Amino acid sequence: MTLEGKQLIGQQAVLSNGNAIHAVDPATGETLEPGYKAGSRAEVEHACELAWIAFDAYRETGLEVRACFLETIAEEIESIGDDLIVRAMAESGLPRGRLEGERGRTCGQLRLFAQVVRNGEWLDVRLDPALPERQPMPRVDLRQRHIALGPVAVFGASNFPLAFSVAGGDTASALAAGCPVIVKAHAAHPGTSELVGRAIQRAVAKSELPEGVFSLLYGSGRELGQALVRDPRIKAVGFTGSRSGGTALMQTAQERPEPIPVYAEMSSINPVFLLPEALKARGKELGNAFVGSLNMGAGQFCTNPGLVIAVKGEALDAFVAAASEAVKDSAAQTMLTPGIHDAYMQGVDSLLQSSTAREVARGATGESQNACQTGLFLTSAKDFMSDETLQAEVFGATSLVVECTDLDEVKHVAESLEGQLTATLQMDEDDLGAARMLLPVLERRAGRVMANGWPTGVEVCHTMVHGGPYPATSDSRTTSVGSAAIYRFLRPVCYQDLPQGLLPEALRDGNPAGVNRLVDGHRET
């Protein structure tokens, strides 16, 4: 497949006039062709106009049509074959196995959303039948369903060039909800984006949907993205990236004449609590497993364990010793982009120069110019709680161990944390009391609480919460991974006394759409 370096607007491929965006192979520093000339407001305008035209028709497609569309996208992505993996490897520095797995996850989540769409529970259909005889006032006939919010702007993420990019979780859930999607491609992987964008274009055509259901734009800096979020036809935003990028989008969205929701997944250091009995029984084993999680994807996972909290003593020393050995044995891995590598180096430097944290171990340095050297640092609970810079996310394979004097101080540290995607308990049976004490704190602070696992590895399923209080995300009421992500792009509408011929199918008498319905507060059977 030949890459053309064009904006994909509806069914067209359009050459823009801006400066060319080039991917860089982070392993070699080589510039990759073609250049993608940056779009401007004209392309935003065009894509938004098409999306708006498509919206009313697309949101009322039958459940089966929409589900098949999602499945067709998955098929079209698979049909690209190895070209996709090869290009994604070159643009991200990620190894083949990881990207093949990520492609499977991407197609898997499109198929999961197809199931969700077919099931129809997301419509949240409710009926309160008329009660003409009720005293003192009759009740009218009231019915409710959820409808799509409108066209959605999705910002591709650097760290998942497939699963959280052009056809990633945000796109899949927004399309499932009935929202047209305009993706701003991440500048780090424009070619991967084009390949996937073309696959969605083909799926739109094969499914005979209005072309505006999908567009893919390229722009440099923040200009094009900001213009997209400002466009009045855009009704929601999905974003995965930095805290500064996410908060900038939140502000733009709030300053619009009509503010809109922004679902930004931003910053999380994913605390791991080593409870005393578990630490005593298996400190060394935990140290090794911890570094395995820390090094996954060169630490560039949103759920990377950036913080370890425990009571100081021999057992923690054993953990730190084992972790230090594992860190020293860690090979350097290429990071996703030169920019991410620079930010990582700055984060590590700030720890190195901190008067409150000390270096415990460093991994191997790498040959590649963007190699991530694994790092482990240590601080005291007092210093951690008094120096808020120690809570800043260092995006990459570096973590900080916080030594506490006792369990009370562990709880204080937990209470001092910002919002997180995850919180982990390493615990044995005799730690149950300590775990019970911490659980309410962790529930308040994180979207996912786990025992005896590691936070990296996010299952795409019905129960997953990849979310959490700010700054982990901009909206703790939602998840960006898993089937519940569809609810981000929906709003309820109530229909009062509408004639059957005007009612949407799912609300009609006799339930012709066959969806789960709540009737008078009870599940229809």
Added chain:
Amino acid sequence: MTLEGKQLIGQQAVLSNGNAIHAVDPATGETLEPGYKAGSRAEVEHACELAWIAFDAYRETGLEVRACFLETIAEEIESIGDDLIVRAMAESGLPRGRLEGERGRTCGQLRLFAQVVRNGEWLDVRLDPALPERQPMPRVDLRQRHIALGPVAVFGASNFPLAFSVAGGDTASALAAGCPVIVKAHAAHPGTSELVGRAIQRAVAKSELPEGVFSLLYGSGRELGQALVRDPRIKAVGFTGSRSGGTALMQTAQERPEPIPVYAEMSSINPVFLLPEALKARGKELGNAFVGSLNMGAGQFCTNPGLVIAVKGEALDAFVAAASEAVKDSAAQTMLTPGIHDAYMQGVDSLLQSSTAREVARGATGESQNACQTGLFLTSAKDFMSDETLQAEVFGATSLVVECTDLDEVKHVAESLEGQLTATLQMDEDDLGAARMLLPVLERRAGRVMANGWPTGVEVCHTMVHGGPYPATSDSRTTSVGSAAIYRFLRPVCYQDLPQGLLPEALRDGNPAGVNRLVDGHRET
């Protein structure tokens, strides 16, 4: 019952030092005793501290305990007896029948939320059981439930001194979700607020709940309310009132170090579309019924029909003639406060001086100094679409008829509207085609679409959507009336591989809480 004019903080009644807030009887201009000395940051601090202390215990109360608490509040409100109605009449100028009905609605919605809490569906429990044999990777055990967001700040509304004030819809739904509530009393009805606040205090004590579950604060101007929304322990805000008040709270909430959701129900003119066949068949009847809805509560309902849209011609003339007669026959009603009356007079003046709208009819002037004189104005679609001031809400019994040249122009007017709480179709069988053309536009613009009714009258039930796109509300994904309002104050948490002894009851094996659960994407039966 003697009113004391104090802040109710937890179980205490505290006298503050600020300037005294006095209610005014809007019918007579008489100042009502006692004065309520305004609180300051100290009272906000105290109430937030108690709410925070109460939060973890309150959010984990059993479903039955919490349901009984809501029912006890209803009983305690009823036990106040006629004192509550008499004081509310004096403070609001509303007639006895209306306030007795509103008390019934207030207690009814507390009891509805008790049912909702018992049912447990709001927990949205989901289970994805472990799949240890799955290839290529086993699946861990994942469970999800919803938990309360945290303490909620509620701003009492002027126009529903019972049903949307101290123990109104926002308070009931937040308490149902497991959130402690701090109410800022509306300055228009401080005595009514004290009576209801004392009832909630008694219910907290009888239910043996932590005292911080509820506090009631009085403050003048915006200072106390802003301090409340800025407090880091407050995690969500419920507000019903003006667009300027709501947007100010939205901005404050966004500027916090941790932004929080604001549910502000603000501004809506509730368009009514008279479709041609209905207008032809029953223009006169519609004109009379319309003015009946317009005059309800002196036009001080959020769902007041402030806009009528139809194709011009004889049939519309007949409607306008009938409506004009009914307007002329309308007695003046006392408005809620001198401030609301002033704003109404300004809104009417702006229509009187407009070059694009003309007066069609005015009702009787009143004896009382805050009387609302009903008004009907008329404009053309072209003028309406070119003069955005004509879309501004005039809070009170004044409405604007928009004459269109044809159905296409009706649709253009619909497309030009801001977000609305409701949109109404007056239609006969032969209007189905026109209704089908308009429905997609109205769904995008409003939270509730109705046929052949009037927007005033909001049923408290499972299907109700009292919401809609901005500026009708700050968050179109939610409703502030009806049982779905509980979802505003919840967020999902995922539990991974937690031992049974650590899991919340609703998530444990065997479903000991007996709640509806989604297992592997299917409803458990």
